Amino acid sequence: MIVPSTFAATRRDGLTRLAEFLPHAGSAYASGRNMDHGPDHPGAVSRLSPYVRHRLVTERDIVAGVMARHHSDAAEKFLQEVFWRTYWKGWLEMRPAVWSRFVEERDRQRDTFGDTAALTAAENGTTGIDGFDDWARELVETGYLHNHARMWFASIWIFTLRLPWALGADFFLRHLVDADAASNTLSWRWVAGLQTVGKTYLATADNITRFTNGRFKPKGLAKEAIALTEPAIEAAAPLPELLPYDAETPALLLITHEDLNPETVFPTSCALKAATLLADPDLLWGDAARRFAKAAATDTASRVASQYKCKADILEKLDVDALAAAARAARVKTIVTATAPVGPVADALARLGPALAEQGLHLRQVRRAWDSQFWPFANKGYFAFKERLPAILANGRLP
Ligand SMILES: Cc1cc2nc3c(=O)[nH]c(=O)nc-3n(C[C@H](O)[C@H](O)[C@H](O)COP(=O)(O)OP(=O)(O)OC[C@H]3O[C@@H](n4cnc5c(N)ncnc54)[C@H](O)[C@@H]3O)c2cc1C
Incomplete structure (x- = not known):
């Protein structure tokens, strides 16, 4: 049995993890980040992803922490x-059809893929491929894999085992604590080879042996990785316009697991009369993420109650009537929430708006300054995106 990685789901724990990691965010990270020493040895990476994924710790918290401690070149x-992460989120936000395409492909493959024995062997870690089988079990038992292991695993799944990529992505979503629609x-x-058209990632035995410090020496891996193909995807659309929200309008704050840091979206000057935390397990894919999000919701409810000096309740099922009742109890007609990026919560909010309107309530979404600033730059490749960063980081005023 592998010792599970533990991710205590509070903002304080996330910030402690960040503070402990920050001294190592420079050259130690740059030289050591590709080594995967296994689940018991975190190595040079931060393991902050479950916190960032739910915004219990934000990208801004991390970047501000790094810049206070290191020169941006060093880190x-x-x-x-x-x-x-910011890039992937923005990229998908401007091309939501790529998410719908994945969901359709996953469902189609679930219904039609015939080789269930091969699929089961891959998910149970009984293919006989050294490393691959260990990562499958590590993922299921701990909810986390090192980035390099994720790359090797996905490559072997697609090019050696020739399993449908969408079922592999689904396997990850069902087990990762940081499971994220975009990343x-x-x-x-x-x-x-679908994202950068024609460019694939081929896992090789030498690379795996080297970066696992000899722990794994897989045999029989594919020698080539021929890119999968698909119909062309549409060009990026601008970020959707949001309906205006007036901070002086009395409102109920709705918090979802997509953004568990409303304190940095809504200043205390906002007229927030009460808060409801939506902790609906059906809006996540797997139990590890559900456990994390549930505990994080409790932490967030208590932070929010003290920050806004208001009542903060947890709603375990997205129920229009229960939400409307919470708004009426708070004597407000507006419900305000941080925007949810592409995925199940965004879909739920899209259904919720009209249903609340029928009850005379207005749902308003507010986009984080970070997302408004950076997401529009994700309209092309990552290289063009990152070219913009030095100028923004140099002025020292993070959004
Ligand atoms: C096939 C595959 C599937 C992945 N699925 C997810 C997922 O569902 N959720 C998820 O958060 N990440 C995913 N990643 C990206 C990456 O593997 C994880 O974010 C990273 O391993 C988390 O570990 P860490 O916090 O120690 O990362 P660190 O190396 O310490 O990085 C710090 C933070 O930067 C972000 N980050 C780092 N690398 C990446 C990357 N390549 N892409 C996007 N963000 C990154 C994460 O928020 C991470 O917490 C996936 C990568 C691959 C190859």
Whole structure:
């Protein structure tokens, strides 16, 4: 049995993890980040992803912490990785059809893929491929894999085992604590040669042996990785316009697991009369993420109650009537929430708006300054995106 990685789901724990990692965000990260020493040895990476994924700790918290401690050149590698997340989120936000396409492909493959024995062997870690089987079990038992292991695993899944990429992405979503619509889908697409069209990632035995310090020596891996193909995807659309929200309008604050840091979206000057935390397990894919999000919701409810001096309740099922009742109890007609990026929560909010309107209530979404600033730059490749960063970081005023 592998010792599970533990991710205590409070903002304080996330910030402690960040503070402990910050001294190592420079050259130690740059030189050591590709080594995967296994689940019991975190190595050079931060393991902050479950916190960042739910915004219990924000990208801004991390970047501000890094810049207070390191010159941006010294921590360039780490900053770039953090901005990969921002980039993927913005990229998908401007191309939501890529998420719908993944969901359709996953459902189609679930219904039609015939080789269930091969699929089961891959998910149970009984293929006989050294490393791959260990990562499958590590993922299920701990909810986390090192980035390099994720790349090797996805590559072997697609090019050696020739399993459908969408079922592999689904396997990750069902087990990762940091399971994320954008980072996961787009990374799998990248390995498969769909994201950067024609460019694939091939896992090799030498590379695996070297970066696992000899722990694994897989045999029989694919010698080539021929890119998968698909119909062309549409060009990026601008970020959706949001309906205006007036901070002086009395409102109920709705918090979802997509953004568990409303304190940095809504200043205390906002007329927030009460808060409801939506902790609906059906809006996540797997139990590890559900456990994390549930505990994080409790932490967030108590932070929010003291920050806004208001009542903060947890709603375990998205129920229009229960939300409307909470708004009426708070004597408000407006419900305000931080925007949810592409994924199940965004879909739920899209259904919720009209249903609340029928009850005379207005749902308003507010986009984080970070997202408004950076997401529009994700309209092309990552190289063009990261070119913009030095000028923004140099002025020292993070959004
Ligand atoms: C096939 C595949 C699937 C993935 N699925 C997810 C997922 O569902 N959720 C998820 O958060 N990340 C995903 N990643 C990205 C990356 O593997 C994880 O974010 C990273 O391993 C988390 O560990 P860490 O916090 O120690 O990272 P660190 O190296 O310490 O990086 C710090 C932070 O930067 C961000 N980050 C780092 N690398 C990446 C990257 N390549 N892409 C996007 N963001 C990054 C994360 O928020 C991370 O917490 C996936 C990568 C691959 C190859």
